[in-house]
Every structure is written in C-alpha cells, then in structure tokens.
Amino acid sequence: MSIYTEKVLEHFKNPRNQGKIKDYDSFGEKGNPVCGDVMHIYIKVENDKIVDIGWETMGCAAAIATTSMLSELAKGKSLDEAMKLTKQDVSDELEGLPPVKMHCSNLAAEALHEAIKKYREKNKKKKTK
Amino acid sequence: MSIYTEKVLEHFKNPRNQGKIKDYDSFGEKGNPVCGDVMHIYIKVENDKIVDIGWETMGCAAAIATTSMLSELAKGKSLDEAMKLTKQDVSDELEGLPPVKMHCSNLAAEALHEAIKKYREKNKKKKTK
Amino acid sequence: MIYLDNTTTTKVDDKVLQEIEIYQKEKYGVAISDYSPEFSMSSKKVMDATQKIISEKINSNPDEMIFTSGQTEGNNYVLKGVPKGHIITTKIEHSSILKTCKSLEKQGYDVTYLDVNEEGNVDLNQLKESLRKDTVLVSIQHANQEVGTVQNIKEAGKVCKDHQALFHVDASHSFLRVPIDVEKMNIDLLTITSHLIHGPKGIGALYIRKPIRLKPLIQGTRIHNIPGIAGFGKAIELWKDKDNKKMRKQREKLIKEIGKIPNTVIFGSTEGSLPDVLSVNFKFIEGESIVLYLGMEDIVLSTGSACAGRGLKPSHVLEAMGYGEEDSHGSIRIGLSRYIENEDIDIFLKELKEVVNRLRDMSPIKG
Amino acid sequence: MIYLDNTTTTKVDDKVLQEIEIYQKEKYGVAISDYSPEFSMSSKKVMDATQKIISEKINSNPDEMIFTSGQTEGNNYVLKGVPKGHIITTKIEHSSILKTCKSLEKQGYDVTYLDVNEEGNVDLNQLKESLRKDTVLVSIQHANQEVGTVQNIKEAGKVCKDHQALFHVDASHSFLRVPIDVEKMNIDLLTITSHLIHGPKGIGALYIRKPIRLKPLIQGTRIHNIPGIAGFGKAIELWKDKDNKKMRKQREKLIKEIGKIPNTVIFGSTEGSLPDVLSVNFKFIEGESIVLYLGMEDIVLSTGSACAGRGLKPSHVLEAMGYGEEDSHGSIRIGLSRYIENEDIDIFLKELKEVVNRLRDMSPIKG
Ligand SMILES: Cc1ncc(COP(=O)(O)O)c(C=O)c1O
Ligand SMILES: Cc1ncc(COP(=O)(O)O)c(C=O)c1O
Ligand code: FES
Ligand code: FES
Numbered sequence: 001m002s003i004y005t006e007k008v009l010e011h012f013k014n015p016r017n018q019g020k021i022k023d024y025d026s027f028g029e030k031g032n033p034v035c036g037d038v039m040h041i042y043i044k045v046e047n048d049k050i051v052d053i054g055w056e057t058m059g060c061a062a063a064i065a066t067t068s069m070l071s072e073l074a075k076g077k078s079l080d081e082a083m084k085l086t087k088q089d090v091s092d093e094l095e096g097l098p099p100v101k102m103h104c105s106n107l108a109a110e111a112l113h114e115a116i117k118k119y120r121e122k123n124k125k126k127k128t129k
Numbered sequence: 130m131s132i133y134t135e136k137v138l139e140h141f142k143n144p145r146n147q148g149k150i151k152d153y154d155s156f157g158e159k160g161n162p163v164c165g166d167v168m169h170i171y172i173k174v175e176n177d178k179i180v181d182i183g184w185e186t187m188g189c190a191a192a193i194a195t196t197s198m199l200s201e202l203a204k205g206k207s208l209d210e211a212m213k214l215t216k217q218d219v220s221d222e223l224e225g226l227p228p229v230k231m232h233c234s235n236l237a238a239e240a241l242h243e244a245i246k247k248y249r250e251k252n253k254k255k256k257t258k
Numbered sequence: 259m260i261y262l263d264n265t266t267t268t269k270v271d272d273k274v275l276q277e278i279e280i281y282q283k284e285k286y287g288v289a290i291s292d293y294s295p296e297f298s299m300s301s302k303k304v305m306d307a308t309q310k311i312i313s314e315k316i317n318s319n320p321d322e323m324i325f326t327s328g329q330t331e332g333n334n335y336v337l338k339g340v341p342k343g344h345i346i347t348t349k350i351e352h353s354s355i356l357k358t359c360k361s362l363e364k365q366g367y368d369v370t371y372l373d374v375n376e377e378g379n380v381d382l383n384q385l386k387e388s389l390r391k392d393t394v395l396v397s398i399q400h401a402n403q404e405v406g407t408v409q410n411i412k413e414a415g416k417v418c419k420d421h422q423a424l425f426h427v428d429a430s431h432s433f434l435r436v437p438i439d440v441e442k443m444n445i446d447l448l449t450i451t452s453h454l455i456h457g458p459k460g461i462g463a464l465y466i467r468k469p470i471r472l473k474p475l476i477q478g479t480r481i482h483n484i485p486g487i488a489g490f491g492k493a494i495e496l497w498k499d500k501d502n503k504k505m506r507k508q509r510e511k512l513i514k515e516i517g518k519i520p521n522t523v524i525f526g527s528t529e530g531s532l533p534d535v536l537s538v539n540f541k542f543i544e545g546e547s548i549v550l551y552l553g554m555e556d557i558v559l560s561t562g563s564a565c566a567g568r569g570l571k572p573s574h575v576l577e578a579m580g581y582g583e584e585d586s587h588g589s590i591r592i593g594l595s596r597y598i599e600n601e602d603i604d605i606f607l608k609e610l611k612e613v614v615n616r617l618r619d620m621s622p623i624k625g
Numbered sequence: 626m627i628y629l630d631n632t633t634t635t636k637v638d639d640k641v642l643q644e645i646e647i648y649q650k651e652k653y654g655v656a657i658s659d660y661s662p663e664f665s666m667s668s669k670k671v672m673d674a675t676q677k678i679i680s681e682k683i684n685s686n687p688d689e690m691i692f693t694s695g696q697t698e699g700n701n702y703v704l705k706g707v708p709k710g711h712i713i714t715t716k717i718e719h720s721s722i723l724k725t726c727k728s729l730e731k732q733g734y735d736v737t738y739l740d741v742n743e744e745g746n747v748d749l750n751q752l753k754e755s756l757r758k759d760t761v762l763v764s765i766q767h768a769n770q771e772v773g774t775v776q777n778i779k780e781a782g783k784v785c786k787d788h789q790a791l792f793h794v795d796a797s798h799s800f801l802r803v804p805i806d807v808e809k810m811n812i813d814l815l816t817i818t819s820h821l822i823h824g825p826k827g828i829g830a831l832y833i834r835k836p837i838r839l840k841p842l843i844q845g846t847r848i849h850n851i852p853g854i855a856g857f858g859k860a861i862e863l864w865k866d867k868d869n870k871k872m873r874k875q876r877e878k879l880i881k882e883i884g885k886i887p888n889t890v891i892f893g894s895t896e897g898s899l900p901d902v903l904s905v906n907f908k909f910i911e912g913e914s915i916v917l918y919l920g921m922e923d924i925v926l927s928t929g930s931a932c933a934g935r936g937l938k939p940s941h942v943l944e945a946m947g948y949g950e951e952d953s954h955g956s957i958r959i960g961l962s963r964y965i966e967n968e969d970i971d972i973f974l975k976e977l978k979e980v981v982n983r984l985r986d987m988s989p990i991k992g
Pocket of ligand 2: 479480481482632633694695696697698718719721766769770795797798818819820829
C-alpha cells in the first residue's frame with residue numbers, strides 16, 4: 001500500500017548507474033522549481049551511441065527511481081533514439097507514478113536531452129574546427 | 130452509581146405499608162402537575178394516634194420510596210406529631226433525593242396532611258353533632 | 259444480563275474488538291501524507307476498505323464517503339453545511355437535527371417541521387406543499403429512534419428530486435436493518451453511526467453525492483480514527499440478514515404477548531417498522547419504575563424516549579404522533595439485538611408481566 | 626520496528642487497551658438520562674473519573690471539562706464558539722487553528738498572526754501591541770508540533786488577563802510533558818487529545834473556565850465515547866514523569882550525535898523544548914528519501930512537517946521561523962516515546978548516518 005509501484009521502490013532501493021562517471025563526454029542538469037530538487041546526468045558517447053551513463057540526484061524516491069530507470073533505458077541507445085525517450089516512457093517502465101509525482105520523471109528525460117544537445121554542439125564545433 | 134441512595138432503592142424494592150387499608154378513617158390524595166404522578170394515603174386513627182397507614186402510588190422510584198418512608202415515619206405518631214412531618218424529614222430519612230426529584234417527597238407529606246385534616250374535620254362535625 | 263437497550267447503544271462484537279486492537283497495538287501508524295512510511299500506509303488501506311464496505315451497502319461510490327465522529331456530528335455537518343435558506347424536516351427527528359434547526363432559525367434560516375400521523379408516518383403531501391423555491395434541504399430520518407416507524411424514503415426522495423432540493427436521510431437506526439439505495443431513493447446525503455450496529459463509539463460516516471460540497475464543520479487535518487474505522491467496517495460485515503429475521507420474529511412475539519396485558523398501547527406502525535425496536539405504554543404506572551424493577555432482575559432497557567435525555571419531559575415523538583403526556587408516562591422501549599435468544603424473550607416477558615402487575619397493584623388508578 | 630513517529634500519533638498502551646475493552650464488551654451501556662438502568666450508570670462513573678484525572682493534571686475543576694472527538698474538534702469549537710471580533714494567534718499553529726482562522730476572516734472576523742523568532746518563540750511584545758478593545762480571543766499553542774518549541778504561556782496568560790481577553794492554549798503536544806496550571810497560567814480554554822499520549826484516537830478534552838460559555842459547534846445529544854474516555858483517563862495515569870526524563874536524555878544524545886553529521890541544522894529552541902520531539906535538516910538531500918530508506922530498515926518516522934499533510938509545500942512553521950524552502954527540504958521529525966530503548970537510539974543513529982551518507986553520495990550538491 002505504498003503510493004509507489006514495486007518497480008519504483010526496487011529502483012529506489014537499488015539505483016542503477018548511480019554516480020558521476022569519470023571522463024564523461026557531456027552532462028545535463030535540471031532543477032525542479034516545484035520542489036527544489038536537482039538532477040545531473042553524465043554520458044559517455046562512442047559512435048553516436050551512449051556507451052556509459054551516470055547520474056546524481058537530490059530528490060524524492062520518484063526522482064531517484066526515474067533517474068535510475070532512465071539511465072537503464074538510455075544506456076546502449078543511439079543519441080537519436082535517446083532523444084526520443086520521454087517522461088512517459090520512464091513512467092511506463094516504472095509501471096506508473098502517482099500524479100503529483102509525474103513532474104519528477106520529467107526531470108530525468110530533460111537532463112538527458114540537455115546532455116545530448118550539449119554533446120552535439122560541442123562535437124559540431126570540433127568538426128567545424 | 131445510581132442517582133438514588135441505597136435507602137431509596139431499599140424502600141423502592143421493599144415498600145412498607147403498601148396498599149389501601151380496610152376500614153380506614155381518612156384518606157388524602159395528591160397529584161403532581163410536573164410529572165402527572167398520583168398518590169393516595171389512607172390512615173386509621175385511635176385516640177388521636179395513627180395506628181395504621183396504607184398508600185397507593187403511581188410514580189417514579191422516588192415517589193414510591195418517599196411514600197413508603199413517610200408511612201413508616203407516620204405510623205404510631207400522634208396526629209399533631211404527624212402534621213409536623215415535612216418533605217425534608219422524608220428526604221433526610223432517605224439520606225437525600227436528587228434535586229429534580231425533591232418534588233416527589235412533597236407529595237407524600239402533603240397527602241398525609243390532607244388525610245389528617247380531613248379526619249379532624251369529620252371528627253369536629255361528629256363532636257359538634 | 260438481558261440487554262434490551264440496543265436502541266441506545268450496542269455491545270461491541272468480539273470480532274470487531276479484535277479488528278480494532280490490530281490498529282491500536284500493531285498497525286497504529288497513521289499516514290498524514292501520501293509519502294508517509296510504508297508502516298503507516300495500512301491506515302489508508304483500511305479506510306479504503308471501509309468506504310467500500312459501506313458503499314456496497316447503500317449503492318454509492320467509495321469516494322463519496324467521509325468519516326465523522328458519529329451521527330450527531332454528521333447531522334450537524336449536513337444542516338450547517340448547506341447554503342442559508344429554507345429547510346424542511348420532521349417533528350420526530352433526533353435532537354441533533356431538531357436542536358440544530360432551532361439554532362439555525364435564530365440565525366435567520368426558515369425551517370418547516372412536518373407532521374406525522376399517529377403511527378409516526380410523515381405526511382408526504384405536506385412535504386410537497388412545503389417545498390419552496392428557496393428550499394435548500396429536506397432532512398428526513400429513515401426510521402424513528404423511539405417507535406421504529408420506517409418512512410417511505412423512496413417516495414420522499416422522488417418528491418425532492420422533482421423539486422431539485424437536496425435530500426438528507428438520518429439512517430442511524432435503519433442502516434443494515436432496512437435496505438438503502440441512494441440511487442433508487444434519490445438520497446443526496448446520508449448519515450450513519452457505528453455504535454448502533456455493534457461497532458465502536460466515536461465513529462460514523464457521511465455519504466455526500468458527487469459533486470455536492472458542504473461547508474466544513476470542523477477544519478484542519480484531523481488524525482483519522484483508524485481503529486474506529488476498521489471496527490466500523492468489520493461490524494458492517496458481521497451483520498447478517500438472518501439477524502434481522504430473528505429479531506423481527508422476536509418482535510412479533512413481544513407484540514403478541516405484551517398485547518395480552520390489559521390497558522397496554524403499542525406505539526408505531528403496524529406495517530413499516532424496524533425489526534428491532536418496540537415501544538409500549540402500560541397505563542396507570544410509570545416508566546422509570548418499570549425500568550428500575552426490571553434492572554433489579556438484570557434486564558436492561560430504557561423508558562420510552564431515552565435517546566432524547568429528556569428528564570421529566572414527555573417524548574416529542576409521541577407528542578407529534580398525537581399522544582398526550584399520560585401516554586408517554588408508563589412507556590418503555592425494547593431494543594433487540596442478535597445476541598438475544600428466544601429464552602431471553604421468555605424470561606423478559608415473565609418478569610415484565612410481574613413488574614407491571616406489581617406496579618399496578620401499587621397504583622391508585624385502576625383499569 | 627523502531628517507531629519514531631510519535632508526534633504524528635502513538636501506539637495504544639496495552640493497559641489502556643484492557644480498560645477500553647471493559648467498556649466495549651462488559652460495561653457497554655451508556656446512561657442517556659439520570660434515570661437510566663444501573664448497568665448503564667458505569668458510563669457516568671468513568672466520565673467523572675476521567676474528568677477528575679485530567680483536572681488534577683491541569684489544576685482545574687472536574688466540571689470545567691468536556692469531551693470532544695479530538696484536538697481538531699476542540700480547536701474548532703473554541704475559535705467558532707467565541708463572539709465575533711478580533712482574534713490573535715500565531716503563525717506556527719496547527720492547521721485546525723490556521724484553517725479555521727482563515728475561514729473566520731472570510732466571515733468578517735479580524736485575525737492577527739503573531740511572528741516567531743528563529744527558535745520558534747512567539748514575540749510577547751507583539752502580543753501586547755496587537756491586543757485591541759475588540760480582541761475576543763488569544764489562541765497560542767503550548768508546544769510546537771514540528772520543532773517542539775515551548776512557549777512562555779504563563780507570561781502570555783498574564784498579558785491576556787491584564788487585557789481581559791480570553792486565552793486559549795492548544796496543549797496537544799505539551800500535555801503531560803510540560804507542567805500546565807490553568808490557574809497560574811491564566812488559561813481560560815485548553816484543548817488536549819488522547820492519541821498523542823498512548824490513548825485511543827477519536828477522543829479529546831476541552832477545559833472551559835467557569836462561567837465562560839461557547840456557542841456549541843455540534844448540537845444534540847451525542848452518545849459519549851465511553852470506551853474512549855476510559856482509555857484516555859488510563860493513558861494519563863500511565864504517563865510517568867520518569868518517561869519524560871528518559872526521553873529528554875535520549876533527545877540530548879540525538880542532538881549530540883546528529884550534530885556531528887556535517888551540514889546539519891537542528892531546529893527549535895535550545896532551552897525550552899519538549900522532551901520528545903526533535904526536528905533536523907540534512908542539507909543537500911531530501912526528506913522523503915530519508916524516511917523511505919529508514920522505513921526499509923524498519924525505522925518509522927516522518928518528514929519535517931508531517932502533521933500538516935503538506936504534500937510538496939514547505940513547512941509553514943519553518944517558514945515562520947525564517948527558514949527558506951531548501952531548509953525544510955531534507956528535514957525529518959523524530960518523535961520519541963517511553964517504548965524507545967537506548968539501544969533503539971543507537972541503531973537509529975547508525976542507520977541514519979548511513980542513509981544520509983548514501984543520499985549525499987547520490988546528490989549532485991556537495992558540501
Ligand atoms: C435518529 C438518531 N440520530 C442521531 C443519533 C445520535 O447518534 P450519535 O450518538 O452517533 O451521535 C441518535 C442516537 O442514538 C439517533 O437515534
Ligand atoms: C498542535 C496540534 N493541534 C492539533 C492537532 C490535531 O489533533 P487531532 O488529530 O486530535 O484532531 C495536532 C495533530 O497532531 C497538532 O499537532
Ligand atoms: S518531488 Fe522533487 S523530484 Fe520528486
Ligand atoms: S417524578 Fe413524578 S413523583 Fe417522582
């Protein structure tokens with residue numbers, strides 16, 4: 001009778017890919033004005049593919065579980081595929097989030113998208129250089 | 130934890146002198162406008178003394194106990210002594226009555242006084258005859 | 259002891275007690291927010307479960323049900339929660355309705371008190387005639403607390419619906435005894451209480467049809483009475499229809515046997531009545547004396563209008579039914595329960611007859 | 626399980642349960658009038674007894690005590706029961722005071738909300754300055770539900786008395802923990818609740834100094850929650866002063882050990898505080914996560930402002946004390962009880978440190 005699904009609690013308990021990764025290629029950062037929580041996502045990219053991912057979150061159980069779940073979903077995906085990941089995907093994979101906590105799953109996807117965008121900008125510059 | 134004293138309950142349970150006596154010399158009757166209860170008292174008099182007493186009551190436990198107690202107090206007393214019996218005497222002998230039930234003890238004494246007065250009037254007439 | 263005062267309050271069933279205890283000594287945590295620790299979440303579960311149990315009995319949705327501290331709070335909540343205007347109720351309601359209406363009148367509300375006939379049935383034509391444009395609420399009890407008369411709530415509900423007036427039903431005595439269907443009966447607001455069905459005291463429920471909203475009576479985050487809610491739900495589950503049948507049979511026997519005692523009046527409706535309440539008057543004697551003498555024989559019941567806490571005043575219910583003061587004088591109320599066996603009824607009848615004879619023997623007024 | 630959520634609600638003591646059961650399954654009759662059968666009279670007896678027990682604790686007369694369904698009803702009763710006028714309260718009251726005041730403002734009452742300093746102490750000079758000719762009530766809590774700060778009620782009472790304003794004290798958390806004397810402290814109205822002292826839920830009490838009269842909140846003859854009243858009385862008797870001493874010692878140990886964790890803020894007063902409540906903020910992490918991780922280790926407590934049922938909003942108490950949103954973010958409230966042993970405190974501290982480390986390790990913000 002938790003408001004969280006088993007899946008959310010499982011990720012909260014055993015978060016995957018947690019922590020800043022060494023020599024990451026890019027990172028994204030999102031803060032939540034509603035609750036003041038903060039999320040960082042770090043990615044390592046090879047051949048336009050996310051080969052490693054790590055994260056840091058200050059937030060509620062939903063925030064921690066969604067970041068963990070997102071990192072699993074993104075790992076191994078191409079940047080294009082990863083850009084298509086939405087908060088809905090994360091929430092679905094977690095078998096649902098309580099309505100007032102839907103904003104938490106937003107954070108993770110947005111931070112990832114930011115990391116990818118940054119990576120692409122940096123790379124563009126490199127190529128044009 | 131009854132609102133009634135042990136003494137009241139004892140008289141309620143085992144009323145003394147209850148019932149109309151045969152060949153009574155006089156009787157008094159009182160009704161209570163507050164609660165609609167009714168009380169009859171019958172006396173037998175010899176040499177200005179109450180030698181026997183009986184009563185009928187339709188009323189609450191306090192009414193029954195006070196009539197019973199009054200009858201005990203009055204029995205054997207001279208008419209003069211009996212006229213001095215007050216509701217306070219009855220209530221005191223019963224070790225107290227709850228305030229809202231004080232009116233019940235009134236009834237008994239008043240009915241007795243009426244019986245005595247009636248007896249005296251009747252006797253006066255006889256003597257003067 | 260033979261406890262026949264079940265219309266005042268009931269014994270808590272042993273199985274209900276067990277349920278209550280679980281929430282007092284094991285699952286005692288209460289979730290204040292949705293993010294409370296798991297341990298405290300069992301409180302939400304049992305609230306949901308009880309809402310569901312009640313809803314199924316009255317054909318409502320679980321989320322149309324809130325908990326109160328009992329019938330009196332629920333009734334006050336309804337009456338004080340509707341917009342200011344004209345209220346219609348009856349002359350035979352419980353004090354929680356009548357007292358509140360009196361105080362609302364002082365605040366400028368207009369209240370109509372419907373008459374009842376000598377069986378205690380509300381005059382539905384009078385209801386129709388009383389409805390006005392500014393009528394905000396009609397509040398009619400389902401069954402009476404003194405004489406057990408059951409009202410034609412379905413018909414009353416139809417009248418209210420046609421007139422688009424909110425309809426409240428005090429179902430404290432009818433709940434589980436007489437079928438209730440808030441849809442079929444067009445009931446908008448319904449109040450019930452746990453202590454009259456072998457559940458704990460201090461808990462009740464209020465059904466509020468969606469999307470009706472009442473002004474709150476008690477504001478702020480109150481800790482839910484979780485053990486009470488759990489016990490309430492359990493008590494409802496334990497009440498079986500066969501209990502009603504058993505009680506109704508005993509009631510019929512009482513009517514038959516008591517009817518043989520001369521100068522006796524049985525109050526209420528001959529047809530539509532609760533299975534478990536019977537109110538009787540014995541002429542020429544007084545109710546308190548009957549109750550106290552029976553009490554000495556370990557039989558517990560109340561005088562006719564015990565629920566009003568009336569002191570020496572005659573019952574407003576009997577008055578409304580057209581009886582005089584002397585008719586409520588020697589009256590007693592017999593409240594049955596599933597714990598009463600047929601032998602108890604026999605013992606009671608024997609003692610009752612003796613007590614009535616004894617008191618009549620004592621009385622100066624003879625038949 | 627280590628239950629440290631005693632500021633939300635408490636476990637019912639086994640001896641209290643026994644007492645409650647007596648009135649649920651044996652002495653279940655309730656006297657509706659003074660002429661009820663003897664069996665039902667035990668209900669009066671236990672009411673009298675509990676009134677006496679409470680009175681002795683607060684130095685009032687037993688007949689100045691009425692029973693409510695809990696603190697929230699009591700607080701609503703007081704605020705809505707005084708004549709219309711100017712009310713003074715504080716910014717750190719429970720929602721049952723603040724929400725009610727907000728709704729009274731809409732009805733044309735004027736309300737002043739007193740400030741508190743960063744320790745949570747009400748500004749008594751501001752109280753003096755706020756008092757007006759039309760001030761009908763001053764309502765100040767004795768101790769705070771989140772941070773445990775105890776107010777100088779004696780001084781506040783003097784100010785109210787000098788000004789002849791009614792003085793109400795919400796003593797839900799201080800009752801039995803901090804001495805209360807309605808005479809010495811000039812308290813006119815005092816509310817308490819049973820579920821915070823190992824008594825049952827759904828019962829509380831309201832002290833009304835004679836001859837003060839309040840407008841009734843709930844009208845009509847309500848069946849008294851006799852088992853609740855019996856349990857309430859028993860719970861009071863069972864609370865011993867040595868329990869307060871034990872809890873205060875444990876609280877001091879918590880302050881000492883938690884104080885060693887870097888970037889930690891302990892809220893409230895350094896001097897005048899309850900023995901059993903401690904509110905702490907751990908920077909860079911979030912309260913719900915702390916609570917849920919501890920829950921997985923069978924340790925139950927709440928985030929900082931659980932009693933407000935706040936959802937995502939920051940605590941109004943911390944806000945009034947001058948803290949920002951981020952300060953209430955990672956806060957938890959530890960509520961002790963007599964059932965907590967010193968070993969429990971050691972286990973809790975060990976787990977707490979681990980959880981804080983783990984979450985800080987996860988956090989992007991580092992000290
Ligand atoms: C018809 C009716 N309504 C309300 C009540 C009051 O119920 P409660 O004691 O739960 O407040 C009673 C009392 O039994 C009643 O008979
Ligand atoms: C200060 C304060 N007042 C009132 C209440 C509400 O009490 P109850 O749940 O008894 O209504 C609480 C809740 O614990 C509280 O902390
Ligand atoms: S509540 Fe802030 S991220 Fe979930
Ligand atoms: S109440 Fe009528 S005589 Fe006592």
